Amino acid sequence: MVEQLEKAIDFQPVAEVKHLDFYYSGFHAIKNVNFDIPEKKVTALIGPSGCGKTTLLRCFNRMHDLYPGNRYQGGILVNGVNILAKEVDPIEVRMRISMVFQKPNPFPKSIFENVAYGLRIRGENSRTVLDEKVEDALKSAALWEEAKDRLNQSAYDLSGGQQQRLCIARALVTEPEIVLFDEPTSALDPIATNSIEELMSGLKQKVTILIVTHSMQQAARFSDYTAFMYMGELIEFDKTETIFSQPAQKRTQDYLSGRIG
Amino acid sequence: MQNLVEIRRNIKQRQLFNNIFALVGLFIILVAILILLALTLRMFIDGAPRLNWGFFSNFPSRRAENAGILSAWIGTTLVMLVTAVAAVPVGVASGIYLEEYAKKNWLADLIEINVTNLAGVPSIIYGLLALGLFVYDWSLGESVLTAGLTLALLILPVVIVTTREAIRAIPNSLREAAYAMGATKWQVVQDHLLPYSFGSILTGVIIGLSRAIGETAPVITIGALTFIAFLPDSPIKSEFPFISFEWLKAPFTVMPIQMFNWVSRPQADFQVNAAAAGAVLIFMTLGMNAVAIYLRYQLRKGIKW
Numbered sequence: 001m002v003e004q005l006e007k008a009i010d011f012q013p014v015a016e017v018k019h020l021d022f023y024y025s026g027f028h029a030i031k032n033v034n035f036d037i038p039e040k041k042v043t044a045l046i047g048p049s050g051c052g053k054t055t056l057l058r059c060f061n062r063m064h065d066l067y068p069g070n071r072y073q074g075g076i077l078v079n080g081v082n083i084l085a086k087e088v089d090p091i092e093v094r095m096r097i098s099m100v101f102q103k104p105n106p107f108p109k110s111i112f113e114n115v116a117y118g119l120r121i122r123g124e125n126s127r128t129v130l131d132e133k134v135e136d137a138l139k140s141a142a143l144w145e146e147a148k149d150r151l152n153q154s155a156y157d158l159s160g161g162q163q164q165r166l167c168i169a170r171a172l173v174t175e176p177e178i179v180l181f182d183e184p185t186s187a188l189d190p191i192a193t194n195s196i197e198e199l200m201s202g203l204k205q206k207v208t209i210l211i212v213t214h215s216m217q218q219a220a221r222f223s224d225y226t227a228f229m230y231m232g233e234l235i236e237f238d239k240t241e242t243i244f245s246q247p248a249q250k251r252t253q254d255y256l257s258g259r260i261g
Numbered sequence: 262m263q264n265l266v267e268i269r270r271n272i273k274q275r276q277l278f279n280n281i282f283a284l285v286g287l288f289i290i291l292v293a294i295l296i297l298l299a300l301t302l303r304m305f306i307d308g309a310p311r312l313n314w315g316f317f318s319n320f321p322s323r324r325a326e327n328a329g330i331l332s333a334w335i336g337t338t339l340v341m342l343v344t345a346v347a348a349v350p351v352g353v354a355s356g357i358y359l360e361e362y363a364k365k366n367w368l369a370d371l372i373e374i375n376v377t378n379l380a381g382v383p384s385i386i387y388g389l390l391a392l393g394l395f396v397y398d399w400s401l402g403e404s405v406l407t408a409g410l411t412l413a414l415l416i417l418p419v420v421i422v423t424t425r426e427a428i429r430a431i432p433n434s435l436r437e438a439a440y441a442m443g444a445t446k447w448q449v450v451q452d453h454l455l456p457y458s459f460g461s462i463l464t465g466v467i468i469g470l471s472r473a474i475g476e477t478a479p480v481i482t483i484g485a486l487t488f489i490a491f492l493p494d495s496p497i498k499s500e501f502p503f504i505s506f507e508w509l510k511a512p513f514t515v516m517p518i519q520m521f522n523w524v525s526r527p528q529a530d531f532q533v534n535a536a537a538a539g540a541v542l543i544f545m546t547l548g549m550n551a552v553a554i555y556l557r558y559q560l561r562k563g564i565k566w
């Protein structure tokens with residue numbers, strides 16, 4: 001196991017998960033998870049339903065702090081600083097690590113205001129800066145061509161796939177270090193899924209991506225590294241090819257061949 | 262084919278109850294609306310002969326045809342103004358605090374139960390409370406200010422409860438979206454929760470104010486006059502600083518008291534006055550609703566559901 005982990009670490013980690021435990025009140029949902037997130041790569045989190053993928057992902061931007069009773073133990077080190085520490089303001093963490101949710105959740109505002117929101121809350125009000133950054137973000141999210149003539153229309157007028165790309169643009173506009181995706185295509189049809197996968201593959205030039213996915217094909221198609229979780233534990237983490245071609249663990253094999261899940 | 266016949270029979274059976282309910286519902290609504298319309302119309306017809314300019318610009322008088330509602334409608338307007346200015350910020354702020362900021366523990370539950378119960382306390386109790394607190398302890402006098410604050414207390418529970426419900430109805434996914442961008446709690450409230458719930462909160466405020474505008478008991482308890490032949494001091498002055506708050510301390514009367522006063526007289530002419538005053542009161546309530554509809558419309562332009 002140690003050997004195998006060492007083999008995997010031939011990259012520059014942007015974040016290191018160290019002895020991470022997480023509790024929902026009494027329920028121990030994440031159990032001693034250790035792995036490193038490679039910089040400017042796509043890392044996929046896979047595993048059967050209820051194994052703790054979403055829970056782990058939401059540790060990275062301290063979403064669990066919004067609800068009482070949740071407790072972290074251990075750490076996630078970004079530039080050597082434990083972002084789960086009490087002294088670290090969760091707002092600071094969320095400003096550096098942004099998130100795209102499972103169900104598209106645009107604000108009931110115009111397309112422009114949706115994307116500009118992250119800048120506005122940081123106090124950016126200059127119209128030229130906003131215009132420029134909103135355009136860049138929409139281009140990165142492959143939505144600019146469809147949206148440029150209707151920036152002042154409601155985000156709710158967009159299709160589901162377009163709404164999800166809008167949420168991606170919203171998450172990109174503030175130039176985060178890491179973007180978290182929680183099954184971003186599970187509510188979408190294959191064509192919309194395809195366009196979002198394409199855009200994510202393109203994004204890794206710029207940012208580190210951590211993505212939860214139910215679809216092993218999706219993980220195989222475009223992730224560089226894959227972490228397999230089972231019942232709150234990290235069973236295996238390695239290069240995606242390795243995981244899919246010759247997994248080291250029996251449980252990973254079983255899951256990939258459909259015996260558990 | 263036989264299957265299809267069965268399915269259709271089955272649907273018909275189930276639709277029967279649906280149709281019965283729809284019919285009964287429609288019938289009840291029609292009856293209620295008709296009764297309301299008949300009563301209102303009757304009042305308008307009875308009061309019509311007195312609904313002229315003089316009725317609005319005259320003080321009350323011992324002779325019915327000279328008597329007007331000047332002091333009453335101005336009194337009601339000013340009292341409602343104070344009520345709204347006091348109850349809306351306090352009520353909305355309390356609702357937001359309880360829903361978004363306060364820790365969810367037994368204390369919060371206790372406060373919640375209390376606030377809900379306060380909405381059911383008879384209004385005259387509020388009058389007594391106000392008499393002791395505002396009139397005697399704080400020496401605010403039997404004034405517009407006292408009446409406004411009293412009615413504000415009365416409608417505060419309604420405003421708080423509707424604010425909480427309106428905020429609670431906003432999908433959590435929108436809160437999470439905003440927090441995930443790095444918004445502070447206040448930014449979430451200001452940029453999302455308040456704008457999205459504004460319409461429902463406004464409806465609650467109007468329901469509260471519509472209740473307050475018709476209240477008589479608490480206003481009499483704190484010492485509103487039944488016969489008053491002068492107006493509160495004008496809020497706008499020709500000299501610096503051009504505005505004045507002396508009117509807050511003025512004695513006053515309100516529309517329902519004026520109406521009651523006229524209804525209780527034996528002469529038929531005064532009954533006409535009472536009907537006319539009732540019609541005006543209804544228009545004032547409708548006016549508040551119109552303002553609410555306008556504000557909702559204005560705000561909806563910014564929100565794109």
Ligand SMILES: Nc1ncnc2c1ncn2[C@@H]1O[C@H](COP(=O)(O)OP(=O)(O)OP(=O)(O)O)[C@@H](O)[C@H]1O
Binds near residue numbers: 051054214
């Ligand atoms: N708010 C919560 N309070 C208590 N337990 C929770 C809460 N959210 C999730 N859990 C539990 O934690 C475990 C992990 O849940 P999580 O949502 O992380 O699973 P998941 O891997 O994302 O599953 P899926 O693939 O179905 O989305 C589950 O057993 C779930 O029941």
Ligand SMILES: [Mg+2]
Binds near residue numbers: 053054055212
């Ligand atoms: Mg999940």
